[in-house]
Amino acid sequence: MERETIRQLRGLNDLVADAVDAGVTRTERIHRSIARYPYAVLARIGPVAAPVRAVEFVETTITGTVYGSVRLAARVGGGVVSQFLELLDARAR
Amino acid sequence: MKESATRFDPAHSLPERGVSILNGMIGDYLQQRGNELAIGMSFRHRGRPLALDAASLRAAYPALTNKLCVLVHGFCCNESVWTFPGAARGREHGNYGTRLQRDGGYTPFYVRYNTGLPIAESAAHLAALLAELAAGYPLPIAEITLIGHSMGGLVIRGACDPARAGTLSWMARVRRVIYIGTPHDGADLERFAHGATGALKAFPGHVTQLIGDILNLRSRGTKDLGAGHAPSTEGAAPWLDSARHYLLMGTLTKDPKHPVGRIFGDALVRVPVAKEAPEPEVIVFPGVHHLALAHDAAVYRCIRQICAGD
Numbered sequence: 140m141e142r143e144t145i146r147q148l149r150g151l152n153d154l155v156a157d158a159v160d161a162g163v164t165r166t167e168r169i170h171r172s173i174a175r176y177p178y179a180v181l182a183r184i185g186p187v188a189a190p191v192r193a194v195e196f197v198e199t200t201i202t203g204t205v206y207g208s209v210r211l212a213a214r215v216g217g218g219v220v221s222q223f224l225e226l227l228d229a230r231a232r
Numbered sequence: 233m234k235e236s237a238t239r240f241d242p243a244h245s246l247p248e249r250g251v252s253i254l255n256g257m258i259g260d261y262l263q264q265r266g267n268e269l270a271i272g273m274s275f276r277h278r279g280r281p282l283a284l285d286a287a288s289l290r291a292a293y294p295a296l297t298n299k300l301c302v303l304v305h306g307f308c309c310n311e312s313v314w315t316f317p318g319a320a321r322g323r324e325h326g327n328y329g330t331r332l333q334r335d336g337g338y339t340p341f342y343v344r345y346n347t348g349l350p351i352a353e354s355a356a357h358l359a360a361l362l363a364e365l366a367a368g369y370p371l372p373i374a375e376i377t378l379i380g381h382s383m384g385g386l387v388i389r390g391a392c393d394p395a396r397a398g399t400l401s402w403m404a405r406v407r408r409v410i411y412i413g414t415p416h417d418g419a420d421l422e423r424f425a426h427g428a429t430g431a432l433k434a435f436p437g438h439v440t441q442l443i444g445d446i447l448n449l450r451s452r453g454t455k456d457l458g459a460g461h462a463p464s465t466e467g468a469a470p471w472l473d474s475a476r477h478y479l480l481m482g483t484l485t486k487d488p489k490h491p492v493g494r495i496f497g498d499a500l501v502r503v504p505v506a507k508e509a510p511e512p513e514v515i516v517f518p519g520v521h522h523l524a525l526a527h528d529a530a531v532y533r534c535i536r537q538i539c540a541g542d
Contacts, residue, residue: 144247147247150267
């Protein structure tokens with residue numbers, strides 16, 4: 140493989156990592172701001188306010204973990220591809 | 233005076249074109265992040281960067297001449313945009329540069345650059361690159377013809393800002409500048425995108441905000457197209473008065489006075505109202521759309537006539 144191609148693949152890998160990170164973060168922000176509405180309404184009803192807050196906490200923890208895992212998986216995947224491309228580059232030199 | 237264009241030029245490959253499109257869309261971001269997809273401005277010879285020392289120039293161009301033509305592509309393109317249809321598959325004299333070499337004894341140089349960068353930045357890079365070429369050129373340069381397609385014309389206009397003339401000796405050699413489909417008065421599509429972004433972001437909804445944000449990701453180079461000139465501190469750079477300027481424009485319709493042709497121009501740029509010198513002489517090619525202007529037989533005949541005529 141030509142070094143120019145490897146360089147481009149490295150750039151593409153970095154760009155995909157940036158895009159996944161930014162996309163997931165943006166999606167998470169929108170998800171949270173939309174999900175907040177029903178909890179805010181239900182939390183105003185006295186008898187159910189406490190369980191609603193507990194459910195909201197569990198839900199945000201789970202979704203936060205899921206979004207975090209996607210970000211982590213993308214970073215690990217990007218790192219593996221990056222190492223592989225470094226190896227190819229070293230061979231091409 | 234023949235230069236074969238028969239070897240496959242990597243500039244035509246899908247990945248290379250893809251990288252050029254990506255640079256046009258988000259090139260400023262790529263550069264800011266140090267991403268290796270960001271294109272650095274350089275002259276290209278058969279798709280590869282060209283070193284500008286005398287030995288490399290002689291090796292790349294065995295028949296160097298003292299007349300240079302420099303071709304600067306437009307937004308989201310690379311130098312493959314100049315290639316006539318079919319020429320990439322092996323015909324000789326496949327673009328304006330190689331044809332000028334054959335017919336007029338010019339030595340053609342093709343610029344490739346990151347079209348997502350601000351136009352003023354690309355203009356400064358081009359001015360420096362031309363200075364490097366002039367310094368390394370093994371022959372005394374008699375004349376330089378600059379040819380820019382679309383955004384490339386704005387970059388050339390910025391590079392030829394007379395304010396730089398004192399420090400750049402190559403500028404005195406510029407005999408003529410040919411702008412092809414160049415939006416000196418601004419590009420309507422970018423103005424529309426600017427308006428749409430503002431309207432979407434004015435709405436409080438998450439979806440409209442998101443679409444507005446995505447639209448707003450477009451590069452500084454794209455946004456500069458709306459202004460219609462290489463933005464310097466005083467606005468558009470003045471025309472280089474030691475050179476003659478020509479503006480070659482297309483229209484979608486065969487009749488340039490047809491309302492569709494007048495409103496939409498060549499699909500992206502409208503034909504401006506003709507003005508007196510030093511404004512460019514406007515020449516219209518009816519029925520030739522924006523991209524086709526970069527590789528059209530009638531446009532080439534006109535360029536050849538311009539180069540032979542003064």
